[in-house]
Amino acid sequence: METFLSYGVTYIVTNSTSIATLVAAIYGIFIKRSTRRLSVRAVLLCQSPQSTLTKSDINEFLCGVYREDSCDWLCTQSSVDRNYRGPAREAFHIDLEHESMLHEDSLRELPIRDICSKLVGVHTFKGRGFWIVPEQAAEDLDEVDRLFGTCLILMHLRELYKNVGDDERTPDKHISHVIQRFVDEFGMYAEYLSKENVIDTLEVIQDAELEKMVKVLTKHMKRDRIKSRR
Structure with missing residues (x-):
């Protein structure tokens, strides 16, 4: 009209x-x-064979992770990746849309950080074990998907640091151990942490140990790139 x-x-x-x-x-x-609503794209990596996760399943899972809090996100699409080749048994591409916030809203980082904090880690739902990662970093990702990817990968890194035992290692050796675990499990998504917006995200999260690990990881990635060029 x-x-x-x-x-x-x-x-x-x-x-x-x-x-x-x-x-x-x-x-x-x-x-x-x-009037476009805030939306992000993610990949659900499932370890259970022959899993089927519909939009309804994802929405039920989201309500579960938010528990008493109101969940403002809805899964609008879920599709299996027939061409997936990776450490998981199956991969599902999911689109998540916020019920009220717009895509261009200046406060969009708040609900993005919030949902990332809920999605981080390994989950079990209806007997299925899975974890959630962003789409692999690519040129066609928009600013919101890059922000979501950076935030989610940062939180995966922090989760590893909290949960990986130090085995009486020195702090520096413990960080090196965590970085190696991160590279093994999330190495293909580490590119999100080399983008400029990781600095802004770290400033908001305000975690000194996480910032230190990102610096170590960045040096590790730079060293690997130099080796690969030789």
């Missing part, structure tokens, strides 16, 4: 159907973008 009105008003003012059509098209795109 708004697009039709913009066409009519522009035509009356300019008496040009071409200009009116162009203005209406641009206005329609603007309206569509401004």
